[in-house]
Amino acid sequence: MNRTVIVHPDAATLAATTAARLLVRLVDAQSTHRPVHVALTGGTVGIRTLSEIAASPVRHAVDWTGVHLWWGDERFLPDGDPDRNVTQARQALLDDLPVPEENIHPMGPSDAHDSPESAADDYQAELARHAESGVDDAGPALPAFDVVLLGVGPDGHVASLFPGHEACDVLDRTVVGVHGSPKPPPHRVSLTFAAIEAADEVWLVVGGEDKAPAVARALDPGDTDPLPAARVLGRHRTLWLVDAAAAG
C-alpha cells in the first residue's frame, strides 16, 4: 500500500491546508453518502487544524448535521479538563459549529468511568451502534470512517499507541484502555490499529523538527522494527501531511 507524502513550508500552512483538504473531502463525501464519519486527533497541529476550519468560509459548504465526529484517542481525565482532546476541540471549533450534540462522540472522561477499560468498552459499543451493516460484515463493528486524522509524537506514537506498548498488540478490539503512557497523562483511551486501519483514508498530520527522526524512520521501508506511525494505512489512501521541519 502506497503512502503519499506532501510537504508544506511551515506548520501554519500545514494546518491551513489540512483544514481546507478536510473541508473539501467532507463536501465530496456528502455528494455520495451520508452520514460522513471523521475521527479527530489532539496534538499541536491537530488542534491548530480545527482552528483553521473555524476560520474558513468553506466550512459553510458542509452540512454539519450529516457529519459524525469521533476521536482517535483521549486522555483519561475529568470532563472539561483542558488537557482532554475533546475540550480543546470544542474550544477550537466545535462550540461554534452547527454539529448536533448527538453527532459528537467523545471518549468517556475519568469522572464518569472507573477505568480507561470501562471508557474503552463504552466507546467500542458506541462505535458498534454506528456500524453500517453490509460495509464489511466480517470486519470490526465500526462506522465507515471517511477520514481518520492522526498526529504523530516525537517517539512515533499515533493516537495513544506508543512504541513497544502492549496496546499496540490489541487487535481483537476497536478501543483499548492504555496505562503507563510515556507522555502524560499516563492513563488514556485509544482506537486500536484494527479500528484505524478500517478507515477509508488515514491522514497523519505532523509538524515540527522534533518529529523529523520519527518521520524519517516511519517512512523508511527498510526499518525492521516499525513505529506505530509506520504501521497505519488507510484502506484506500494514506496521506502523510508534514511541514518542512518534520520532513527534515
Ligand SMILES: O=C1O[C@H](COP(=O)(O)O)[C@@H](O)[C@H](O)[C@H]1O
Ligand atoms: O498525546 C497526544 O499526542 C499526539 C501528538 O501530539 P503533538 O502535540 O506531538 O502533535 C496526538 O496525536 C494525540 O491525539 C494526543 O493524545
